[in-house]
Amino acid sequence: xxxxxxxxxxxxxxxxxxxxxxxxxxxxxxxxxxxxxxxxxxxxxxxxxxxxxxxxxxxxxxxxxxxxxxxxxxxxxxxxxxxxxxxxxxxxxxxxxxxxxxxxxxxxxxxxxxxxxxxxxxxxxxxxxxxxxxxxxxxxxxxxxxxxxxxxxxxxxxxxxxxxxxxxxxxxxxxxxxxxxxxxxxxxxxxxxxxxxxxxxxxxxxxxxxxxxxxxxxxxxxxxxxxxxxxxxxxxxxxxxxxxxxxxxxxxxxxxxxxxxxxxxxxxxxxxxxxxxxxxxxxxxxxxxxxxxxxxxxxxxxxxxxxxxxxxxxxxxxxxxxxxxxxxxxxxxxxxxxxxxxxxxxxxxxxxxxxxxxxxxxxxxxxxxxxxxxxxxxxxxxxxxxxxxxxxxxxxxxxxxxxxxxxxxxxxxxxxxxxxxxxxxxxxxxxxxxxxxxxxxxxxxxxxxxxxxxxxxxxxxxxxxxxxxxxxxxxxxxxxxxxxxx
Ligand SMILES: [Zn+2]
Numbered sequence: 431x432x433x434x435x436x437x438x439x440x441x442x443x444x445x446x447x448x449x450x451x452x453x454x455x456x457x458x459x460x461x462x463x464x465x466x467x468x469x470x471x472x473x474x475x476x477x478x479x480x481x482x483x484x485x486x487x488x489x490x491x492x493x494x495x496x497x498x499x500x501x502x503x504x505x506x507x508x509x510x511x512x513x514x515x516x517x518x519x520x521x522x523x524x525x526x527x528x529x530x531x532x533x534x535x536x537x538x539x540x541x542x543x544x545x546x547x548x549x550x551x552x553x554x555x556x557x558x559x560x561x562x563x564x565x566x567x568x569x570x571x572x573x574x575x576x577x578x579x580x581x582x583x584x585x586x587x588x589x590x591x592x593x594x595x596x597x598x599x600x601x602x603x604x605x606x607x608x609x610x611x612x613x614x615x616x617x618x619x620x621x622x623x624x625x626x627x628x629x630x631x632x633x634x635x636x637x638x639x640x641x642x643x644x645x646x647x648x649x650x651x652x653x654x655x656x657x658x659x660x661x662x663x664x665x666x667x668x669x670x671x672x673x674x675x676x677x678x679x680x681x682x683x684x685x686x687x688x689x690x691x692x693x694x695x696x697x698x699x700x701x702x703x704x705x706x707x708x709x710x711x712x713x714x715x716x717x718x719x720x721x722x723x724x725x726x727x728x729x730x731x732x733x734x735x736x737x738x739x740x741x742x743x744x745x746x747x748x749x750x751x752x753x754x755x756x757x758x759x760x761x762x763x764x765x766x767x768x769x770x771x772x773x774x775x776x777x778x779x780x781x782x783x784x785x786x787x788x789x790x791x792x793x794x795x796x797x798x799x800x801x802x803x804x805x806x807x808x809x810x811x812x813x814x815x816x817x818x819x820x821x822x823x824x825x826x827x828x829x830x831x832x833x834x835x836x837x838x839x840x841x842x843x844x845x846x847x848x849x850x851x852x853x854x855x856x857x858x859x860x861x862x863x864x865x866x867x868x869x870x871x872x873x874x875x876x877x878x879x880x881x882x883x884x885x886x887x888x889x890x891x892x893x894x895x896x897x898x899x900x901x902x903x904x905x906x907x908x909x910x911x912x913x914x915x916x
Contacts, residue, residue: 448781450717455661459712460590462719466782468711469590476585476595480704483782486728488598488704492578494630494725495600495702498622504574504602509556511579512547517555520680524554527647531583549582554648554673554699557603558681565695568607568687572615576602591708592665592916599703605683605695609674612696613651616672619700620653623668626702630725631710632833633657634841635667636864636911638891643876646699650674656888656911657709658841662862664888664913665709670700713837720783721805723833724826729763731756731822732779736772736791749790752800752818756788759819760826780805785829786822806832845911851882851901854912858883864913868895868906875901885912 448465451458463469468484480488496506512535519525533549536542550556561573578600585595602619606612620637627633640652649671656664677683678694687693714721724730733756735749746766753764763784765775772789779787789801789810800818802825803810813821844863848854857865865885869875878901880886893909900906 448717448719451660451715452717455712458715458717459708462711462715462781463590466720471588471590474595476588478588478590478594480598483728484707487722487726488707490726490728491626491630491704491707492600495622495626496576496578498626499576499600499602502574502618502622504576504604506577507575508577508579509550509553509560511550513550513553513556515546515548517559517681518548520555521648521677523676524648524680528552528583531585533582533584550579551581551583552699552701553577553579553581553601553603554677554697555681558677558683558697561603561605561695561697562682562684565605565683565685568685571605571607571685571695572611573605574602574615575604576600589708591704591711597703597705599701602698602700604698605678606697607685607687607693607695609696612674612698613672616651616653616670616698616700619670619698620655620668623655623670623700623702627655627657627667627706628834630723631706632723632725632830632837633667633706633710633713634834634838636841636889636891638889640669641871641876641887641890641910642873644887646671646673648673648676650676654889656864656913656915657713658844658863658913659709659712659916660840661712662844662914664864664911664915665705665712666888666915667706667709668700668702671698673697673699714833715783718777719781721833722783722785724785724830727783727785728761729779729784730760730826731762731786731788732775732784733762733764733788733790734772734775734779735764735766736789736794737766737768739792741792741795745790745792745795748795748815752788752790752815756818756822760822776803786825788818788822804829804832806836808832849897849900851879854879854885854900855883858885858912858914864888864911866909866911867900868897869908869910870899870902870904870906871908872899872902872904875899879912883912885914887911888913888915 448461449457467481469478535547582596624637627635635655635657637655645652651672653670655668657667675694683695733753735745756762785805787803798815799812801810846857847866848857887910890908890910895906895909
């Protein structure tokens, strides 16, 4: 993670290189991703290179999710990148839904292949084929497998982490004995995603069901968590699908039940990609750069010694000791570079989103204290050196709360209720965020709203619906949130 030395006095230039988030949101995003060394572009359109600092964030996200998957009984496995064309064509809605995005391999080893191979855009078909071989009896159920892998979906545009042709994700695939179990699994994973988004990524979300038109191709029901970005657009951040018996029928996933009757299994699939990483950057960042939630920050604390004056060796030794002690409780890094000024280091680590800075100078050392400066602002705090193992984690916890509360306040302030199509159109045009409405769920009503407002229905929540359908005036059944979306 070396970077060119900067001359003292160029701190202000440093920050100027990032466009203001509030004014040039899209440019800001690209600039911080590149400048914080999270990712870089690559000559193949749609592909990005994830650099070590960005990949460490992804690894921490993986760990947070994986821990939750294991705690709910899932295990990891790996399935191949290539999927025979014939697999793909077995589930009609699935093939139609994915056809425009699939990359095909038609030549290999200098020869035309007898059957084209899809580069997996998702693995329901490959895994369905294997589950049909593995599942024989009700005793083999449930099967609860997750896979961490890359997938490819042909894209014309590139935005690092948000829209890329190849991306990293996890895809869970489960098979169950009953429809109820599959539905419970799909809902359970939605709550796992919600918990991760809120507890680790500090992002409040709207969680619920996708409308029919937005379902995963081949699913009975799809669930989603939707986050609100600072430009007022929704970001689908994780989805969970109850596939019913659709894939089990297409792939012959059958089992002999305890009543000696052969039955099709019920399956689910669920996924979160590095898109959530992109969402996290957008939600928390500011004009000075990234702000990383402590749970996913590669360095939670950076120790910056003020190496001036006759006591500099004592200060450096004390900073090393502080770093060593803190290493037992948090992810900490000592910045003891001498070629740049403390001010330059402050700007650098702030731009990279490190949640907490610990400053230690000669006067602090004389008083046996250090100064904590949270990335979220709100004033520096002098704390005794003897209690750092307690005060630093406490400061990180309160910083997480501050990030979440700020994002929640933004979300709450950007949900507007609308009672008619005209109100929905006005709300979508006039302000950023979600428009909350009640509807009857009929496709005609959805199309009317979509056409006139330009917004799509993002999520149907469990809230009780009151009043008539915003479009037809008929009996409404559901609360639905509309937004423009990524
Ligand atoms: Zn209606």
